[in-house]
Amino acid sequence: MPTAHWPSPDAENARQRLNLYWLVRLRWLAVLGQVTVVAVVGLGMGVSLPAMYLLSLTGYIALTNAVLQGGLRLMRDRVFSSGFSRRVTWTIAAVVAFDVLMLTGLLYGSGGRDNPFAIFYLVHVVLGAVLLPARLAWGVTLLCVLGYAAVFHVYVPLPELGHGHPPGAGPTRLQHDMNLHVNGMFVAIALASVVLVTFVSRLSLALRQQDRNLSRLRDREALTQHAHALAAFAAGAAHELGSPLTSIAITARELEREAARLGEEEFSEDASVIRQEVERCRRILSRIALDAGTRLGEEPSVLTVEPWLREVVADLPEADRVRLDLAPAARAARISGPIIALGDALRSVLRNALQASPRGESVDVRARREGPHVILDVVDRGHGMAPDTLARADEPFFTTRGGADGFGLGLYLTRMLLQDMGGRFELSSTQGEGTTVRLVLPCLDDDVAAAPPETRSTPPQTPGDP
Structure with a gap:
């Protein structure tokens, strides 16, 4: 599964946009799963679900997700200030809270506390803990508890989940309904586990890759700054030392000529060595400045x-x-x-x-x-x-x-x-x-x-x- 690539002016901005990206993908998976469950349970297994009501709530989730995905596309080529990450965080919190309310509505119309898919409240608790700061994560947890408390007492009963059995219902009917509930719990736990592991592992992988990319960018920026500092130092050294080295070279040349005129060969040789070493110092400075500078200013x-x-x-x-x-x-x-x-x-x-x-x-x-x-x-x-x-x-x-x-x-x-x-x-x-x-x-x-x-x-x- 491909990871998202964002322009990353700020690590926190990039991280929160990546969180929102994966939340949108997870919500599309949830929409598909809800439609599939309604179709299989309602049509395939003959359970009397309020299909239109449940599909309407699922449609609201799909609509909000389409809006979020459109916003993500607008973000791809834009650079935001550091305060943008806070707005993205609150957007994620609002989306997770909205999904908790939608889950509560879905459970209300499909058996309430006895619906095996009530375990998906835990999925939203985990999402809040992974995607949000502690204060907002606790808020999502409280909302999940309140939602489950609501459907624990107020819900539309389903006969297939043991609601409204006639007084003379035999053990076969009771056993059938119990088996349906137990099988539903198995499917719900399996789906919740798959969703959690897939989401958390993919998000962790994407975040690690993003951290590596940011680390490489920081290393490259540090190298570039080091090279610019080196070039500036070399150019400054060549400039500052150029004048005194020139003066020393001129003086050494005059001493060499004067010593040669007076027949002082030893002094003449010493002056020649001084002049040659000065020229060598000037070449060294020029080469350092050239080596450090040309690599930085050349167009590709x-x-x-x-x-x-x-x-x-x-x-x-x-x-x-x-x-x-x-x-x-x-x-x-x-x-x-x-x-x-x-x-x-x-x-x-x-x-x-x-x-x-x-x-x-x-x-x-x-x-x-x-x-x-x-x-x-x-x-x-x-x-x-x-x-x-x-x-x-x-x-x-x-x-x-x-x-x-x-x-x-x-x-x-x-x-x-x-x-x-x-x-x-x-x-x-x-x-x-x-x-x-x-x-x-x-x-x-x-x-x-x-x-x-x-x-x-x-x-x-x-x-x-x-």
């Missing part, structure tokens, strides 16, 4: 997997060491995303793999389709990572190279980018064997429907192969 574009992979690999200094292994269904798959940021992310992963692999060893890039995703595996032939290193590999500013060849941002920004696209970033490593970086990229919807089944992959190719 549509790219095709095979030509995009070949273009990315061709830009690497050691492109001949990269082998492409593309499954047929993955070659023409299309992805919507920031092309520059995706290319930078994959190049960063490939550079890491090439640096980790011994000289002369190749790095494999394997692409395949799995449902609505393209799976890219970058496999190196290095020494692998220790468990503690693997656990921190995609943390920001974590690096094992001491800043000489990187700043510990590549894998972190790659993970953030893929999560923002709705994909995944996974790392696995075995010491002594190597590391596999998996990029899971979502395909466009029309490609998912048209994707052929995976059969076999093409032979590994280098970027220059046809």
Whole structure:
């Protein structure tokens, strides 16, 4: 059974709308059940039920449910303030109370306290406890008690339930009526149990799924805020440190020239080292700002997997060491995303793999389709990572190279980018064997429907192969 998907500006709003959604579905089931019971008991078993009266009350329930369902459709594409959840809560309370009154009316016309379906008062008690806050739930419980007390004393008797037997009624008639009542109790308890278990389990499943969705949204928002803060910090650092670094570089250059003019080679070399290190600091700041910023501001574009992979690999200094292994269904798959940021992310992963692999060893890039995703595996032939290193590999500013060849941002920004696209970033490593970086990229919807089944992959190719 599908779950409801709502725009979720607020967790409580989304939860209460989901409660109302499932209550509407349960009420349609109740309408169907009531019509079925009237037909089976009244027509099939010959019990003298006031069918028109009972079906009229059922019609009122169906009418109110149709109005509620129309309101739910209007809610789907709207965002509400936090106070909206209170109005939805009171709506649910009013609907449950209305249903208690309708149940009381149905029991009044069909035997009252002796009707086996009086047990459905407990269904409404459970609904109130599950869907409503404590105060309103107790109100529903009190209403159920009052309703049952009313039909306990005032009701339309049914002869088949033991009402109005003639004085000379024999034991056979009495036994028949008792059997009818006992069988009715069995059916009522079974139906009430099925309704309760189905409703509560489905609602719990939907709420757990909604909580997971909200948790993912919060995590993604936290990552985005972290990335924006990182970009702002990097840009600010580059700006604030740019002027003093420029002054130091100019001064070092003048010292280098003056030392060379005076023949002080040692001083000249020291000044040259200072100038080179200053330039290196400026490049580091520029690259941090660029890496953190370009991934945030780029608009998404549509790219095709095979030509995009070949273009990315061709830009690497050691492109001949990269082998492409593309499954047929993955070659023409299309992805919507920031092309520059995706290319930078994959190049960063490939550079890491090439640096980790011994000289002369190749790095494999394997692409395949799995449902609505393209799976890219970058496999190196290095020494692998220790468990503690693997656990921190995609943390920001974590690096094992001491800043000489990187700043510990590549894998972190790659993970953030893929999560923002709705994909995944996974790392696995075995010491002594190597590391596999998996990029899971979502395909466009029309490609998912048209994707052929995976059969076999093409032979590994280098970027220059046809």
